Amino acid sequence: MPFEWMVALRYLREGRVQSLLILTGVAVGVGVIVFLSALIGGLQDSLIQRTLGTQAHIVLRRPDEMPRTLIDREGGAGITARVERPAQRLRSVLQWQQAMDAIGRVPGVTAVTPTVTGAAFARQGTANRAVLLRGVDPTSFQRIIDIKARIVAGRFDVTAADAVIGVELASALGLTVGDKLRLVAPDDRSDVVTVRGIFDIGNKDANERWVFVSLRSAQTLLDLAGGVSTIEVRVSDIFSAEPVAVQLTAATGLQADSWMRTNTQLLVGLRSQSQSSVMIQVFVIIAVALGIASVLVVSVVQKSREIGILKAIGTPTRRIIRVFLIEGALVGLSGSVLGIALGAALALFFASLATNPDGSSTFPVNLTVALFVRSACIATATGIVAAAAPAHRAARLDPVEVIRYG
Amino acid sequence: MDDGLLRVDQVTKQYGDRVITRVLHGVSFDLAPGEFAALVGPSGSGKSTLLHLLGLLDRPTSGRIVLRGCDTAGLGQRALGAFRGRTLGFVFQFHHLLPAFTALENVMMPALAARGRPDQDMRRRATALLERVGLSDRLNYRATDLSGGQQQRVAVARALSMSPALVLADEPTGNLDTESGDQVFALLREFNREQGTAFLLVTHDPRLAARCDRVIDLVDGRVRSDRRDPRAASGGDRPAGPA
Ligand SMILES: Nc1ncnc2c1ncn2[C@@H]1O[C@H](COP(=O)(O)OP(=O)(O)O)[C@@H](O)[C@H]1O
Ligand SMILES: [Mg+2]
Numbered sequence: 019m020p021f022e023w024m025v026a027l028r029y030l031r032e033g034r035v036q037s038l039l040i041l042t043g044v045a046v047g048v049g050v051i052v053f054l055s056a057l058i059g060g061l062q063d064s065l066i067q068r069t070l071g072t073q074a075h076i077v078l079r080r081p082d083e084m085p086r087t088l089i090d091r092e093g094g095a096g097i098t099a100r101v102e103r104p105a106q107r108l109r110s111v112l113q114w115q116q117a118m119d120a121i122g123r124v125p126g127v128t129a130v131t132p133t134v135t136g137a138a139f140a141r142q143g144t145a146n147r148a149v150l151l152r153g154v155d156p157t158s159f160q161r162i163i164d165i166k167a168r169i170v171a172g173r174f175d176v177t178a179a180d181a182v183i184g185v186e187l188a189s190a191l192g193l194t195v196g197d198k199l200r201l202v203a204p205d206d207r208s209d210v211v212t213v214r215g216i217f218d219i220g221n222k223d224a225n226e227r228w229v230f231v232s233l234r235s236a237q238t239l240l241d242l243a244g245g246v247s248t249i250e251v252r253v254s255d256i257f258s259a260e261p262v263a264v265q266l267t268a269a270t271g272l273q274a275d276s277w278m279r280t281n282t283q284l285l286v287g288l289r290s291q292s293q294s295s296v297m298i299q300v301f302v303i304i305a306v307a308l309g310i311a312s313v314l315v316v317s318v319v320q321k322s323r324e325i326g327i328l329k330a331i332g333t334p335t336r337r338i339i340r341v342f343l344i345e346g347a348l349v350g351l352s353g354s355v356l357g358i359a360l361g362a363a364l365a366l367f368f369a370s371l372a373t374n375p376d377g378s379s380t381f382p383v384n385l386t387v388a389l390f391v392r393s394a395c396i397a398t399a400t401g402i403v404a405a406a407a408p409a410h411r412a413a414r415l416d417p418v419e420v421i422r423y424g
Numbered sequence: 425m426d427d428g429l430l431r432v433d434q435v436t437k438q439y440g441d442r443v444i445t446r447v448l449h450g451v452s453f454d455l456a457p458g459e460f461a462a463l464v465g466p467s468g469s470g471k472s473t474l475l476h477l478l479g480l481l482d483r484p485t486s487g488r489i490v491l492r493g494c495d496t497a498g499l500g501q502r503a504l505g506a507f508r509g510r511t512l513g514f515v516f517q518f519h520h521l522l523p524a525f526t527a528l529e530n531v532m533m534p535a536l537a538a539r540g541r542p543d544q545d546m547r548r549r550a551t552a553l554l555e556r557v558g559l560s561d562r563l564n565y566r567a568t569d570l571s572g573g574q575q576q577r578v579a580v581a582r583a584l585s586m587s588p589a590l591v592l593a594d595e596p597t598g599n600l601d602t603e604s605g606d607q608v609f610a611l612l613r614e615f616n617r618e619q620g621t622a623f624l625l626v627t628h629d630p631r632l633a634a635r636c637d638r639v640i641d642l643v644d645g646r647v648r649s650d651r652r653d654p655r656a657a658s659g660g661d662r663p664a665g666p667a
Contacts, residue, residue, distance in 0.1 A: 021536045032524045327520045332509025333537035418481050421516055
């Protein structure tokens with residue numbers, strides 16, 4: 019073992035009480051950071067997941083179909099909000115098959131699906147509901163939004179004259195799997211479909227309005243024979259959706275709206291939440307650093323005799339500095355291991371306090387290896403930085419003073 | 425002259441900025457390789473101060489200290505440390521072992537501090553030295569678990585661990601009972617005879633001084649006498665320098 023490590027370890031073991039004191043301080047600090055990050059990370063992830071559970075990462079449509087200003091004014095309202103406006107005649111994306119091929123070749127894109135989306139009415143007896151018709155190719159659409167996982171009755175099957183509807187709509191119209199339903203387009207074209215499945219996507223609006231039908235049914239009802247109104251895209255990294263959308267526009271000439279653009283308010287909220295969390299972490303780190311530094315300064319004073327002897331027998335100053343930096347790094351690292359365990363345990367306990375009916379936690383926590391590694395690195399670096407002042411104090415010690423006065 | 429081990433030339437030392445304390449007033453003498461010399465003198469005469477200067481732990485106010493032909497005034501802090509490690513060994517009055525370490529680790533420490541990591545050679549040499557000072561059964565004792573005499577013998581082993589040309593010892597027997605003191609002194613003498621290591625040791629004990637080859641008497645920061653044959657006990661004022 020190198021000289022510096024041997025001396026550092028010996029001193030840490032010798033000053034048991036002090037070492038324990040710093041270790042506890044670091045552990046509590048790191049515990050707070052891990053707990054806080056896990057909680058906020060979990061919350062943000064679940065918010066984003068919930069948002070993306072009903073939205074494609076990127077939606078492409080004809081550029082002139084919908085003026086950009088309308089979308090911007092609507093902020094985070096999403097697809098469903100757009101249908102509220104007076105229906106206008108849908109226009110197909112030109113040469114959508116070639117566009118799909120071009121989109122599939124853009125790096126970062128993991129799935130592409132054509133959809134025909136438009137307003138319609140669902141009629142059952144005397145009941146009449148405004149719905150959003152979602153004509154999809156079930157296989158490729160499943161890769162954009164995981165509907166199968168959200169099916170509560172029947173199957174996600176829209177091959178022929180079938181429909182899959184949300185739980186709210188089903189109960190409003192008194193429908194169950196196997197029942198028939200009449201869909202009426204704004205221009206009074208209509209079609210009768212069989213309910214094959216009922217989904218609960220965790221979003222009231224979608225549960226009330228979405229009606230999945232086959233692409234062909236939607237094309238017929240919405241008078242869009244052979245065409246599609248939108249192309250929906252999934253990307254590998256959700257936070258690269260906006261840059262990918264820009265690339266897609268360049269590649270296809272279509273208007274591409276990323277989820278980040280349609281949910282700017284959510285993102286602004288998340289960002290300011292992250293910033294306040296970072297602020298808290300910074301203050302915790304400062305407190306931990308001051309704690310480490312003050313305990314190490316005391317230990318340098320207490321060890322001035324030994325440091326003097328080490329210098330007198332020819333120990334280079336740089337080695338003495340390293341001894342204390344290593345001590346700082348070691349308490350930072352080992353304290354962070356304890357702190358990570360502490361923070362993780364606390365987060366898991368917190369998560370177990372309240373659960374949703376489906377068994378998932380109401381307080382989702384996000385405990386990742388990346389968080390642990392980051393916390394350990396921060397704590398170790400903090401230890402080293404905090405040890406710098408005590409180390410230089412030790413380096414400045416005059417061995418003659420020590421030797422002369424015992 | 426440069427084939428000598430140590431040349432001290434008109435060395436002065438003063439402390440303080442406003443209130444100036446002059447401790448050494450132009451001390452000069454030479455030390456040949458393998459010499460075994462005592463530095464005596466009343467308390468406060470500047471013996472420890474001189475030893476710290478010779479040990480390169482401090483710098484003189486004026487004058488030159490030439491060690492093995494090298495004027496130490498020209499060396500930087502880092503070079504001084506390295507030079508000290510290679511050339512000099514120390515034994516202090518208050519043992520000054522590292523309490524957190526074992527006897528063996530203490531003896532290995534100078535080599536370890538210089539080279540960075542332990543090796544078998546270091547361990548073997550330290551073990552042999554501790555055997556030589558009669559502590560083969562105390563290798564892994566904590567320094568604090570040893571008696572005063574034992575601690576000082578560990579300190580002697582440590583001083584010799586880097587095979588220094590010169591060992592500076594400041595009252596190495598000062599805190600020991602007569603028997604332990606004699607043991608330690610005998611050890612120093614043996615190392616001097618066997619390995620040709622030069623010694624300059626401060627002592628208050630006239631009995632021990634009489635057993636040295638040379639006695640340098642320091643009074644009020646000046647060399648009052650420098651006798652090659654202490655047993656003659658003439659007390660004459662021979663000037664400093666080789667005979
Ligand atoms: N740092 C210092 N500042 C002022 N005076 C000092 C300092 N160190 C030593 N002295 C003085 O120098 C004188 C010689 O001290 P020292 O070398 O220890 O003598 P000795 O070892 O011969 O007893 C003493 O009077 C002491 O007070
Ligand atoms: Mg003294």
